[in-house]
Amino acid sequence: MAQMTMIEAIRDAHDVAMAADDRVVVFGEDVGFFGGVFRCTAGLQEKYGKSRCFDAPINESGIVGTAIGMAAYGLKPVIEIQFADYVYPAYDQIVSEAARLRHRSNADFTCPLVIRMPTGGGIFGGQTHSQSPEALFTHVSGLKVVMPSNPADAKGLLLASIADPDPVIFLEPKRLYNGPFDGHHDKPLTTWKKHAQGDVPDGDDIVPLGKAKITREGADVTVLAYGTMVYVAEAAAKETGIDAEVIDLRTLMPLDLDTITASVKKTGRCVIVHEATRTCGFGAELLSLVQEECFYHLEAPIIRVTGWDTPYPHAQEWQYFPGPARVGDALNTVMED
Amino acid sequence: MSEQSKPLSLNVPEPGCRPGDTPDFSDFEIPRAGEVPRPPIDVAADDIRDMAFSIVRVLNKEGQAIGDWAGALTPDELRTGLRHMLTLRAFDKRMLMAQRQGKTSFYMQHLGEEAISCAFARALRPGDMNFPTYRQAGLLVAVDYPMLTMMNQIYSNADDPLHGRQLPIMYTSKEHGFFSISGNLGTQFVQSVGWAMASAISGDTKIAAGWIGDGSTAESDFHAAMVFASTYKAPVVLNIVNNQWAISTFQGIARGGVGTFAARGHGFGIPSLRVDGNDYLAVHAVAGWAAERARRGLGPTLIEYVTYRAGGHSSSDDPSAYRSGEEASAWPLGDPIERLKQHLITIGEWSDERHTQAEAEIMDEVIATQKQAESVGTLGDGKAPSPRDMFEGVYETMPPHLIRQRQQAGY
Helix, strand or coil: CEECCHHHHHHHHHHHHHHHCCCEEEEECCCCCCCCCCCCCCCHHHHHCCCCEEECCCCHHHHHHHHHHHHHHCCEEEEECCCHHHCHHHHHHHHHHHCCHHHHCCCCCCCCCEEEEEECCCCCCHHHCCCCCHHHHHCCCCCEEECCCCHHHHHHHHHHHHHCCCCEEEEEEHHHCCCCCCCCCCCCCCCHHHCHHHEECCCCCCCCCCCCEEEECCCCEEEEECCCHHHHHHHHHHHHCCCEEEEECCEEECCCHHHHHHHHHHHCCEEEEEEEECCCCHHHHHHHHHHHHHHHHCCCCCEEEEECCCCCCCCCHHHHCCCHHHHHHHHHHHHHC | CCCCCCCCCCCCCCCCCCCCCCCCCCCCCCCCCCCCCCCCCCCCHHHHHHHHCCCECCECCCCCECCCCCCCCCHHHHHHHHHHHHHHHHHHHHHHHHHHCCCCCCCCCCCCCHHHHHHHHCCCCCCCEEECCCCCCHHHHCCCCCHHHHHHHHHCCCCCCCCCCCCCCCCCECCCCECCCCCCCCHHHHHHHHHHHHHHHCCCCCCEEEEEECHHHHCHHHHHHHHHHHHHCCCEEEEEEECCEECCEECHHHHCCCCCCHHHHHHHCCCEEEEECCCHHHHHHHHHHHHHHHHCCCCCEEEEEECCCCCCCCCCCCHHHCCCCCHHHHCCCCCHHHHHHHHHHHCCCCCHHHHHHHHHHHHHHHHHHHHHHHHHEECCEECCCCHHHHCCCCCCCCCHHHHHHHHHHCC
């Protein structure tokens, strides 16, 4: 065990995977010599050479497109899109190609590819450094979608994603890169190095895809969250005094529906929290599934607490970001019914 | 400013000829066969800039092979090439007819473009990988991919290797160096560069070939492919098949009516040239030259094949709505099969009688194969792939939600 930030844990996962398998190659904008704008690939080029870790032209479609070709050849590319907000030029390659290659070729060609991208707000990133586009990927057949919330999961889930035979969209909440964040932006940041969840196992232990984690056990209401919202939900439970069970989904696709339904059937209530905009967000799918699977156990309507249906603003950061007060209100509301 | 400002106007290029017009290719400059020299394999892009504006040609009007690019193929190889082109044409004819008869939903023929994929395939080695578009089936025919399997794919029957998941002609064969075809244009051009980069990363000796049509060069992925190929000196041959038409849109809309498609390689520092796409010998020679450059680690080559899409865009297209019906016969580079046939006759290695006989034999073989495929099934008739198959292969391991949906669907 070592104390690591999420950045160091992600870097460590790359290191472990690259040492174990020559086929793992890492590239993206500023990823090589410089080690990435968030330092997630620092030192990898020096250690593994320029043919294993290298800088790419500023062309997201080219980064993903070449990586698909590499994966078809037999390599395991782990590529970076500098911000999730900039993945859209590569959307055709991801949706039309990476996601469908196995199915359309009947596995003659496959696409074992990991596309990492920093995501989420809470950093005054404005419109194009704050978005949470996970629903654009969970909607696509053939993709897996992962979002860790702490350093140990970041490492273990990234290792699992690299080992996975199918394309994985790996969303990294950049607000959590250096320490946990519960939405109380006026309080000082606690670094992961002083946090229990900063303990990261050595070696190649994976955290399996498709398995959620109950981060706070409770009896009154189930909160479904992922990424930064896990800490916001925990804070809201503590501040309202409501005995909420907080589930960190970790993998959005494939989803751990069993853990979700077991919890909601126990609590009878459900609040869904995500940073992404509301309409057709991933919360809508979660709400539908809970409604379908747990209808007769529900004692109150399911509530979603999400970003508003607006582009992510700059000055209004904390009025947009679904903080502990808004989540707390939802917990109180769902308990009143 | 003394000059009076005039209202601006938008330039929208128009083809020279529309339905009812008489085709006129008098402005189309065609160098004589043998006129363009063959540069050394390690030539710098800057030293052959003029090749992007000329056309490498080997066969002259008399059917003789002329110049530096001639002489690589034996008479047996030439006859094999002719057989491949005749096979592709006969295959197209039968499959287009099968579509008209309702035996499948869709087909796209190669009429007039047979030389390009058939000759190119013979310049690659086993293990090399093509990233084709939907109009390079010659890459399969020329490496003896089973025609029966192609037909089974077109009919989406129980023996379709893709289990009915793909639209007809979207073939796949890793073993035959033929990457899975996608309906999304241009995507595979940049993937070919990535495959070539992977070969280089792995210290391999295999090369990749990317394919794109004239219209699709306007896609962003064309630019992406050129940037990445140039930056990493990827061992890839980048092929643009300029058949003058993108469905109803003439190539000037993609190209701005100026320069050539090959000339686009100049900005990326990629050695770029044009070749007579209806000249089997020229295509084979240029392909071999570019493949050799890639294999020796000398980097990418961009090739523009100048040809003409003599058929409709697809079985869903009627070209008489947007171009002259006489345009194909007026096309100055002629027909690839006729030209290779004439060459073989000129060198005393073929005859009209042998040609007629070969055509008949090939058509018999195609028809016999077609009967075999149809005995398995056609679209919606006979043995079909299992509905269960649509749920398979979305992921390596079927996730719980798909298992539920499959059960819900009753399979």
